[in-house]
Amino acid sequence: MFFISRLRARENGFYRTFFSKPLSFFTTSVFHLKKTHDHVLDPRVEEDALEEEDRRRSVTDRAYWRRRIHNLCTLRKSPDEALRIIDGLCLRGYRPDSLNLSSVIHSLCDAGRFEEAHRRCLLFVASGFVPDERTCNVIIARLLDSGDPVSTLRVVHRLIGVKREFVPSLTNYNRLINQMCLMCRVRDAHKLVFEMRSRGHRPNVVTYTTLIGGYCEIREIEVAHKLFDEMRACGVRPNCLTLSVLIGGFLKRRDLEVGRKMMEELWGEMKDETDASVKSAAFANLIDSLCREGYFNDVFEIAEDMPQCESVNVEFAYGHMMDSLCRYKRNHGAARIVYIMKCKGLKPISTSYNAIIHGLCKDDGCMRGYQLLEEGSEFGFFPSEYTYKLLVESLCKEHDTGKARNVLELMLRKEGTDRNRIYNIYLRALCVVDNPTEILNVLVSMLQGDCRPDEYTLNTVIDGFCKMGRVDDAMKVLGDMMTGKFCAPDAVTLTTVMCGLLTQGRAEEALDVLNRVMPENGFKPSVVAYNAVMRGLFKLRKGDEAMRVFDQMSKAGVIADNTTYAIIIDGLCVTGQVDTAKRFWDDVIWPSGRHDAYVYSAFLKGLCRFGSLSDACHFLYELADSGAVPNVVCYNIVIDECSRSGLRREAYQIIEEMRKNGQAPDAVTWRILDKLHDSRALAVEGEDINPDSYFKDVQRQALHTESITNEESDFKLIKPKERGYYVTAAFHHITPQRFLINLPRPPCP
Structure with a gap:
């Protein structure tokens, strides 16, 4: 019997080598058609060949139909076509088997159609077809990926109802219990424990740990503690993760005294634990619980004393402390962990260090972030591009361009970076500072460093000058671009210049750029350019000129959009032409349907x-x-x-x-x-x-x-x-x- 693995076809190519040899109809296989550079088969021809072969094949040729349905579900990702074929075969007396059901359910789940997968599975069972026990467990495991334990449990109970000897696997029961606990349906999860016992399963440490965590989440600590005692009485030895989960419950109840006593027990339990992954999970869960409940001083004490000794990898322990503190917005506390590590001669992980600087910048702590960056440069740390962007923007908002320039120079030393992009981010940050000299110095630095400014760089510079009210400087940069000293301007450049001119009240020059400069440089003004000009003219109380620009736009064949009409209506109302706005609505906007x-x-x-x-x-x-x-x-x-x-x-x-x-x-x-x-x-x-x-x-x-x-x-x-x-x-x-x-x-x- 063939068995379909849960592995995806795209991940490991399993389905491509599922069959040991190509299947052939007479001498040529329609499943394994060769496609060469000289001849590519038309998909319609291939479909016609497959349909013809389907009509020729008998219902009793089960091997053919298994492969046909399997290929539709895995290679073509077409569960609907597979279901259509199965429905037609059933009318001719075909009885689906485990492989057919498994193929369809996997395909539906791969497509994210979990609700339909549950429904189809129930229909298969209701029609009298029950797969073997192994396939049942595979299907249940696949349906559990939906995160809908109620629907999956309904399928489990239906399978048990028609096949009394079927027993879901312990792993599937544990997953069901976990998902029920995540939905805060802990008592229903507890009932599953009794059910699995009645069907011959013995709950293991995973079962008890999951259930204890569920009761801790709903603050029923007494029940969780009884379960902890029960698992010991049943001969199931709690591991350190179980103890860590129970400690989290006491911390949630603000019972710090009991929590600290159990932490001492946890450190001893971790020394006896042999599974390194369980110890790491227990330590991570404990740190998360302390940070979530606000016991940050206990985290700092653990960082200084390291009571877990060698049970947990030191770099992992400190890295998780920093990550957890950053997650709960305690970035300065995470920086304190870095200081503790340095005192012990340890170097922080780059990702955690980057997260601290990133969080400090978002919490108005850019100066502390800059200090950490300087310290990190000693051991070769470079921030990510997004963190660099946040840091230079925050420093420029503090009007400390000197430090921002130092961050720029540090990033330029990083291997594999796009230098133009790094410069562009810095120039964009400088736009909030009225410092045109620094902008020009950056352009000079780019030219001296063999990093030629591109269109985005120069557009950023021009936009910065316009926002500073230095339109003349922006016009000088535009002139250099048009004379060939830099790259040629584009439509964005000219639109930005027009906006700057209109902001300064220089409407005639802006209209000259629109009507003369843009056509001379081969640009047809777009609706964005016209909208920018009309908005600026209305702000200058030049409603008549703005309406003439609109007429010009209509004659040029540029279709107005919703933004155009919103600008005109708002501008007419601002300039006191409410009656004109009403007529414009009646005559233009409403008939156009663009509103x-x-x-x-x-x-x-x-x-x-x-x-x-x-x-x-x-x-x-x-x-x-x-x-x-x-x-x-x-x-x-x-x-x-x-x-x-x-x-x-x-x-x-x-x-x-x-x-x-x-x-x-x-x-x-x-x-x-x-x-x-x-x-x-x-x-x-x-x-x-x-x-x-x-x-x-x-x-x-x-x-x-x-x-x-x-x-x-x-x-x-x-x-x-x-x-x-x-x-x-x-x-x-x-x-x-x-x-x-x-x-x-x-x-x-």
Whole structure:
């Protein structure tokens, strides 16, 4: 009988050599067709040949169908095709065997279709086919890779129900228990221990350690301690990992005294343990438990005294201490471990040392990180590229370019580094510092070091000058690029220069770059370039010039995108041209179909900015009625305007509409409402409500509401069912003309 290993085909080529010789139909095998440079078989021809061979083969040719299904599942990764063939064969009297089931389940699991794999396995068993015991255990082990122990346990119980003599392996039981404990279903895991005993298995140290860890995780330390005593009574000797897991439970309960006593027992147990991997796992688990519960001083004591003696590799022990401290954001504590190692004449592992510097930079400890880097250079340490990036950026934010330059020079000495990339990272960090001299010095250093600046380098320099407000320096670099001193500029270079010019109010020069310089250098302005120019012109209050640029873009055949329309709507509203923005929406944006939440929010923000709250509300309602999907940001803009105007009822009405349209209030929404309730009290006739109580009801999302509309008075009554009181909410009286923007509404039912 053939047995399919769990090893993947791509990893070891097992399935390629599964059969000792090629299978042939007459004289040529369709499974082992040779493909040479002179002749490549058309896949369609191959498929036709396989289908023809399938029709020719008899159902009784089990060897052929096994290989056929096996190849579909392993080589072609097509479990659906294999299942189709199996279904067709079953209609002709074929009975699947263990190899067929194993091939299909493995293929489905390789594709990540674990749910279907569980379902298919149950269907196979329900149809009366039960594989042999070895295949059953292989399939269970494969299904356990899904991390869904409940579904896998259902398969196990179904197999046991139809095949009483089947006993899952001890390894599979232990994996099931572990996954149940990870889901905090520890009592169900404990029931599996009784089940495995009833089926003839004896729980081993792995079983007990896993179960003890599960009970410690849910803080039932007494039960865990009873299990610890039980395993000794049953003749199962606890190892040092079991003891370490139990110590973690006492530390979780903050019982440090008992935990320290058991630690002394652990050190003696580790001396008697023969398995080095178990000792390392026990030590690592103990350090993780101490750091997780905040007992960092105990970690430092272990680092200084090393009570485990020679039981654990010294480099591994110190390395794990540093890693665990960094994981729990104690980077300075990890640096203290480095100091302890140096006092003992030891050198830290590069990966752990790099993690400490990396964490210090993220926690605003770049100076300490730089100090560690200098000390690490003595034993040949070089940081990773990402850590280098964080360090130089942090040092530049501290305006200490001297130290940042030292880090750059250190990285340039590292073998195998991309020097251009290292320089580019440093130049990008310098953009936050108003130090153009240093930027130019870096360019000179690159040229002197035979490292010619590329387009990205020069674009970074130009962008840095523009952000510093030194557009003239950026123009000089651009001039050098255009005269051939450096590489030629690209579209990004010219777009960056235009943005810098517009930031300085030099709109005519920016338009000259757009209309003359870009075409002369063979660049057709893209939608990104046009968007940048229009954004800059609107910021300069030059709305007419921006609209002319838009017309120019349309004539040039460049298609506007959502960003274009958001810029135009926002710019028109900022410059006070709200009516023009409405017409632009009607005539251009809505017919184009290119609009999203950014465009909606720009329009709503502009309407609210000029006091047109009623128009903003109706625009929001029209969007929802027309099938558009405004997001929570759009609703928050209008709710915030209601808050500024002190209109509590209208704000809650918009929240109700928001929830009806499938949007849930977020943290910003609740902050706006909180600010609304802190504002002036309502002065609306007929109101009899406790605002705090109503706010709490809305924050619970008021899942059940009844609405009654009184058409004569334009009032809306909202009755929360749980409280039993009414709120009278008045709307703004709006003219019959719904809104200047005429959105097509869906037909009435």
